[in-house]
Amino acid sequence: MNFHAIKAIYRFEMARTGRTLFQSIVSPVLSTSLYFVVFGAAIGSRIDEVDGVSYGAFIVPGLIMLSLLTQSVSNASFGIYFPRFTGTIYEVLSAPISYLEIVIAYVGAAATKSLLVGLIILATAHLFVPLDIQHPVWMLLFLILTAVTFALLGFILGIWADNFEKLQFVPLLVVTPLAFLGGSFYSINMLPPFWQTVTLFNPVVYLISGFRWSFYGQADVSIGLSVFMTFLFLVICLAVISWIFKTGWRLRA
Amino acid sequence: MSPILKISNLSKTYDTGFHALKGIDLEIKRGELFALLGPNGAGKTTLISIICGIVNASGGTVTVDGHDIARDFRAARAEIGLVPQELTTDSFETVWATVNFSRGLFGKPKNHAIVEKVLKDLSLWDKRNNKLITLSGGMKRRVLIAKALAHEPRLLFLDEPTAGVDVELRRDMWRVVRRLQETGVTIILTTHYIEEAEDLADRVGVINGGEIILVEDKIELMRKLGRKQLILHLSEPLEAVPETLAERGLELGQNGETLVYTYDTQAERTGITTLLKDLHAAGIRFRDLQTRQSSLEDIFVNLVKAPS
Numbered sequence: 001m002n003f004h005a006i007k008a009i010y011r012f013e014m015a016r017t018g019r020t021l022f023q024s025i026v027s028p029v030l031s032t033s034l035y036f037v038v039f040g041a042a043i044g045s046r047i048d049e050v051d052g053v054s055y056g057a058f059i060v061p062g063l064i065m066l067s068l069l070t071q072s073v074s075n076a077s078f079g080i081y082f083p084r085f086t087g088t089i090y091e092v093l094s095a096p097i098s099y100l101e102i103v104i105a106y107v108g109a110a111a112t113k114s115l116l117v118g119l120i121i122l123a124t125a126h127l128f129v130p131l132d133i134q135h136p137v138w139m140l141l142f143l144i145l146t147a148v149t150f151a152l153l154g155f156i157l158g159i160w161a162d163n164f165e166k167l168q169f170v171p172l173l174v175v176t177p178l179a180f181l182g183g184s185f186y187s188i189n190m191l192p193p194f195w196q197t198v199t200l201f202n203p204v205v206y207l208i209s210g211f212r213w214s215f216y217g218q219a220d221v222s223i224g225l226s227v228f229m230t231f232l233f234l235v236i237c238l239a240v241i242s243w244i245f246k247t248g249w250r251l252r253a
Numbered sequence: 254m255s256p257i258l259k260i261s262n263l264s265k266t267y268d269t270g271f272h273a274l275k276g277i278d279l280e281i282k283r284g285e286l287f288a289l290l291g292p293n294g295a296g297k298t299t300l301i302s303i304i305c306g307i308v309n310a311s312g313g314t315v316t317v318d319g320h321d322i323a324r325d326f327r328a329a330r331a332e333i334g335l336v337p338q339e340l341t342t343d344s345f346e347t348v349w350a351t352v353n354f355s356r357g358l359f360g361k362p363k364n365h366a367i368v369e370k371v372l373k374d375l376s377l378w379d380k381r382n383n384k385l386i387t388l389s390g391g392m393k394r395r396v397l398i399a400k401a402l403a404h405e406p407r408l409l410f411l412d413e414p415t416a417g418v419d420v421e422l423r424r425d426m427w428r429v430v431r432r433l434q435e436t437g438v439t440i441i442l443t444t445h446y447i448e449e450a451e452d453l454a455d456r457v458g459v460i461n462g463g464e465i466i467l468v469e470d471k472i473e474l475m476r477k478l479g480r481k482q483l484i485l486h487l488s489e490p491l492e493a494v495p496e497t498l499a500e501r502g503l504e505l506g507q508n509g510e511t512l513v514y515t516y517d518t519q520a521e522r523t524g525i526t527t528l529l530k531d532l533h534a535a536g537i538r539f540r541d542l543q544t545r546q547s548s549l550e551d552i553f554v555n556l557v558k559a560p561s
Contacts, residue, residue: 252308
């Protein structure tokens with residue numbers, strides 16, 4: 001294991017976060033605070049409790065997930081796409097470093113950044129609504145698993161993309177709509193039966209439901225199914241990445 | 254002594270069907286400076302990219318210091334430093350950060366003393382806290398060299414290091430390259446400037462159409478393939494070479510003001526003495542004379558022009 005290389009890439013990526021503090025940390029925190037003001041305070045005050053939880057508190061896990069998913073995908077995709085775009089990827093490809101180490105370093109850094117954002121949003125949410133986390137260990141586990149899984153997805157995206165438009169395509173047009181429609185702002189039990197069934201095809205439902213369970217002990221789907229679906233998605237991403245590295249697709253001619 | 258780099262029957266066909274390398278065999282001696290010459294698209298960068306692990310080979314083997322680049326890639330790549338052709342740098346990093354990053358990436362623990370020495374050797378020490386975006390093209394090229402040297406490689410690839418660099422900086426770069434060679438680093442240099450190879454290289458390889466068409470000691474190459482010419486500046490211009498001198502293969506140049514005689518320096522007799530006697534007998538007088546030896550450039554142009 002080339003630990004020095006993993007450390008070098010990880011630190012390089014984290015240093016980039018420091019340089020782009022506004023884009024990396026301040027911007028997601030600000031937008032989440034706006035969600036709280038609009039949905040929690042303005043509209044939420046007119047909505048009854050959902051599953052026995054005040055609406056303002058109910059949306060906290062969904063909002064954290066929304067940021068976690070988009071941040072994980074964006075961070076990881078940008079992290080690997082940018083050196084491909086500028087050409088500096090030559091150095092990583094010519095270094096004595098295995099594919100596994102490359103993934104650990106880039107995905108690890110991207111996941112760390114989105115975890116930080118997630119935790120900062122959690123702290124911010126605490127300023128707006130009282131929070132009582134019933135299963136903190138599960139909460140952290142879900143947070144880490146989701147961050148890693150979506151950072152892996154972002155890594156795949158960063159290798160697939162050959163322009164900046166494609167890089168933006170998945171976080172904006174796939175992940176964000178799925179998170180919005182995955183029960184970030186409502187319980188899927190509030191939907192008509194037909195749409196409840198349709199919603200179950202959205203993988204993000206299982207992540208948000210599981211994550212919300214860790215807060216309030218309430219879930220749209222069983223916690224076992226949430227954990228299974230999260231792991232399934234993780235395994236699929238890992239399988240795609242191992243195929244990419246085996247074939248050198250878009251990395252080595 | 255075993256070669257530091259051994260390439261056997263290396264081939265590369267890209268997905269497009271382009272046959273970039275066709276069975277390359279090449280050995281590089283330890284400590285030498287090898288210049289790889291070839292026209293655009295000859296396969297120079299593909300060859301370097303395969304050795305460094307950036308492009309996958311279609312066939313053949315490469316070993317670096319006995320380590321196979323595919324089976325034992327960690328050991329092989331740890332010995333190699335690469336300075337790419339393009340000026341690709343992370344614009345917002347500082348010189349110090351980017352060179353330390355390269356050292357870590359190649360599996361070496363932090364060592365500020367070594368990085369400091371590399372930066373000082375390349376006259377980059379004063380710029381260590383500058384962001385790369387603020388540096389000139391020549392300085393960026395030096396940073397790329399520093400990055401390639403940060404992990405103390407034994408084999409350094411310089412892929413057209415002086416492309417687009419002004420004359421003064423180019424000569425400066427040559428001094429850097431010579432100093433590196435003195436420290437025992439083996440250097441493989443690709444270049445478009447043949448004078449660069451002529452000035453720096455111990456051996457020269459010529460690649461054309463994906464094949465190595467020649468590998469030779471530079472001095473030997475220039476001796477073997479080089480031609481020498483005697484140019485006589487005439488007192489009176491001639492309209493044609495006199496018939497009595499026709500057999501000597503003389504050429505008239507500059508509107509009949511010069512006579513050019515090409516001869517083989519390796520031959521037992523160059524024919525210069527009898528030529529001068531014959532010229533005197535024919536009443537041809539000259540006011541000056543000079544000799545000219547063909548450069549590596551002439552040799553290179555002739556080699557790649559010839560059907561291989």
